[in-house]
């Protein structure tokens with residue numbers, strides 16, 4: 512079977528060998544094993560998950576691809592409707608429903624999970640919504656799509672982001688094209704304005720937590736390269752990009768990150784997090800990322 516669905520997880524198997532494993536908790540992709548076009552013999556893991564990650568649904572998973580909705584910020588900077596939500600909102604810490612298989616053929620395996628307000632969500636968030644997460648596996652690429660529907664009359668304002676932990680030698684990674692883009696530097700508590708990126712390629716050799724704004728329009732493409740490897744990340748309706756790696760300076764304070772784990776990934780996070788998506792009542796919005804191997 513190309514799709515295995517158990518109580519707590521789903522495994523997608525592409526006929527050419529790649530696999531994706533995800534938890535219903537958070538619609539959280541834990542693993543993506545794939546071949547790259549430049550090295551078709553090697554089927555290997557493309558995401559990073561910490562050896563200390565919690566996988567039993569009692570806390571968000573450190574690694575893989577967490578889905579951030581409806582809030583990226585935490586109080587006191589959050590939207591008034593998000594004031595009871597923790598950092599990154601609730602989508603990553605709720606159990607989603609397996610909805611259906613969308614495609615299952617020689618080229619593509621795709622599934623959809625859904626999430627609507629649960630009693631636990633209603634305790635902290637009063638707005639109505641319908642979410643769908645579509646996960647599409649192809650021979651050398653993986654697509655995440657988040658669909659948000661606003662069934663109410665009033666506009667819905669939200670953040671959305673894919674917090675991808677891309678397995679890579681973090682000290683050797685370069686991310687482009689960000690030169691000239693404005694960013695909020697969360698590591699610099701003394702400066703609250705926006706900085707301007709001066710580097711052709713952005714590295715994460717030091718603790719980096721940068722929220723770049725307006726790096727893409729309706730569509731965007733980023734390159735993440737390191738010696739001997741790399742990925743392209745194409746986006747739709749996700750205008751901002753967060754780059755995060757704590758390195759030795761902050762990594763040991765991230766309790767569920769294994770010792771030295773910061774050397775094994777870079778978080779390249781396409782999102783809409785500077786300002787809010789404003790979704791009129793009765794309408795839907797779709798944001799997506801496609802990670803393609805070089």
Ligand SMILES: O=P(O)(O)OC[C@H]1O[C@H](O)[C@H](O)[C@@H](O)[C@@H]1O
Pocket residue numbers: 598599697720721753754755778780
């Ligand atoms: O620890 P988490 O809630 O998963 O967040 C991990 C990181 O995610 C983002 O990249 C933020 O910009 C960081 O400030 C945060 O530390």
